[in-house]
Amino acid sequence: PPEQAARFFDQLYRVERQARTEKPDDGETQADCIRRFRQQHSVPILNALKEWLDEIAPKVLPDSKLRDAVSYTLNQWDYLTRYTEDGSMPIDNNLLERDIRIFATGRKSWLFSDTVDGAKASAVIYSLMLTCRACGVEPLAWLRHALTELPQRTNDADIGDLLPFNFPKATAA
Template identity: 45%
Template structure:
């Protein structure tokens, strides 16, 4: 496992070095720098899958990685993609943790209202807008929205609200 983790760390080190590059250059750099690391990792996984017991967690992890290889390496083809889905997972974590509490929404309308509100909050966060200020802005202006364009103007990436400070 230490060997595999070492190879994966190399991939993340490459990502750290290229994180500020434009997408096209990221794609080129990934194909030049990360592709050989991934090829080496895949060869190592294939070689070692026969060396561990079939009922072990290590074997299952190796097989899962090999079975998902195309998806795992998809980020090489598009510099807009991330190597990890950690950002998406972090965004939905509060929702997943709180889902048991929402079992007690009394009606389907209440559940839909909760889901809508939560979507607004997480979308604001994802766009760097402070959620309370964003909800306040939307609630102040939604009543005057008459067209699709008016509603689209309320989207967090289009609002005039100050972006959150990145810390």
């Protein structure tokens, strides 16, 4: 059974690679194009996977790793398939998982911060740097911009435009 599951997932990732190369129809966004492609190609594979899981679930030995995997997949089905409804959503959360790993490492370091405020400051910097990476913003360029602009603002000024996800807009203006 694990080999069959791997084949389903290989097919889904193959569709995902193809979806990224599809050209949108006139008036269609790239996200709409990917959603359409997923609806056409991924949904039938997911339906077959679900049917297969429903079929093998009663036959899998209780208290086994395979049983845990099948049960988890079936219990999380709506969440696992949600990406087919939105072309801007990734098929998996690998990118997020990689970024969270940095926080897990940082959390151990924060234990040795001299003060609670120091640990909070470290967490904020980690968060801002990861936000830069997620937005495709070069962290040093953003930091230079934010630290140049911030002292020119009053204490009660709105600084939302200085956040990393607004940086490209700020530099284009």
